[in-house]
Amino acid sequence: MTAQLLLLLILLAKENTAEHCDVQSEESNKRCFVKQTLATLPHSPNQLAVDKLTNTLYFSFDAGQGEYLPAALQLDTKRLTVLKGVKDAFAIASDEENGEVYFGGSHGIYRYNPVLKTLKRLLVKNLDIWWLVLKKRLYFIRFPSLKAYFYANKSVKGVSNLNNYTVNQFVFDAEDNIFFINGTGLFGIKNNSTSPILLKDNPRFLGMAVDNSSHVYLCSENSIYVISQMVQKVKKIVSVAGVLGIGFDRDNNLIYSDSHELVRLMPVNSKS
């Protein structure tokens, strides 16, 4: 290593410690975050869920047999538990009303009650689940058709305003507007409408989630975005490499996964 390069590295390191800023937001207020590695994983998931009642992060990881094993990480104690009994937890969602967690994959949908530690498989045959959403009802996207459905009265029904659209992921905002991504881009559907509006077709979005106020966040390969409420503009917040999935903890801190770890972005000036 040349002396010059070494000097540069020392200067960079100094600057880092002076600012304590691993990630700086690209908004006008330039918020500063430190990265907190929550877990190191061989292959990490797309959908993350946090049970806000207990501040527990649910995620899954590739255990090597082509199936995803679910795990729970209590974010205050950092206690990590691998849950047994679920075959393939590719998709995960939590029910904010009662803290129950749903897992979906090639063996259908399971409902987990963390308090009673009970696990039930829903009585629907031939379900391969790609994505799960809980908003008063249990919604899901089936694989490989990538069509959206919901579960009610022990039967499966199509989501009428997503009828026959190919949907890779979707969420609801606070007003029950639907936002979805597919191979074409990011679309919004007003709560009682059936016509999707293209919001952005570039970059390619890989994941989406809502924060604790139902604001819609998205990630692309190297950035995280939020949909601003007023004009439905997609705004870049931070650049982070390799993001695959996003979620929010009880205090609304952003958690993301990439191909090898789960990271939480902690605000530097947080008083908590």
Ligand SMILES: *[C@@H]1O[C@H](CO)[C@@H](O)[C@H](O)[C@H]1NC(C)=O
């Ligand atoms: C489920 O069944 C109840 C009672 O039979 C009915 O009132 C309700 O509309 C049904 N829900 C759906 C989504 O079909």
Ligand SMILES: *[C@@H]1O[C@H](CO)[C@@H](O)[C@H](O)[C@H]1NC(C)=O
């Ligand atoms: C959706 O597709 C199914 C099967 O292809 C068809 O029967 C149905 O009419 C379509 N629904 C709408 C709203 O286009």
Ligand SMILES: *[C@@H]1O[C@H](CO)[C@@H](O)[C@H](O)[C@H]1NC(C)=O
């Ligand atoms: C649906 O949108 C309308 C108009 O924006 C709004 O008044 C209404 O509250 C929304 N519905 C729900 C369930 O939020």
Ligand SMILES: *[C@@H]1O[C@H](CO)[C@@H](O)[C@H](O)[C@H]1NC(C)=O
């Ligand atoms: C994505 O959804 C839009 C709106 O429904 C549709 O026009 C488009 O064909 C879809 N793209 C893909 C790749 O399915």
Ligand SMILES: *[C@@H]1O[C@H](CO)[C@@H](O)[C@H](O)[C@H]1NC(C)=O
């Ligand atoms: C949208 O539909 C809901 C019921 O699904 C209804 O209560 C509401 O009034 C509708 N809003 C508009 C703006 O039509």
Ligand SMILES: *[C@@H]1O[C@H](CO)[C@@H](O)[C@H](O)[C@H]1NC(C)=O
């Ligand atoms: C969401 O998080 C923010 C920031 O921590 C907090 O002020 C707010 O009370 C939270 N809201 C809900 C509904 O939990």
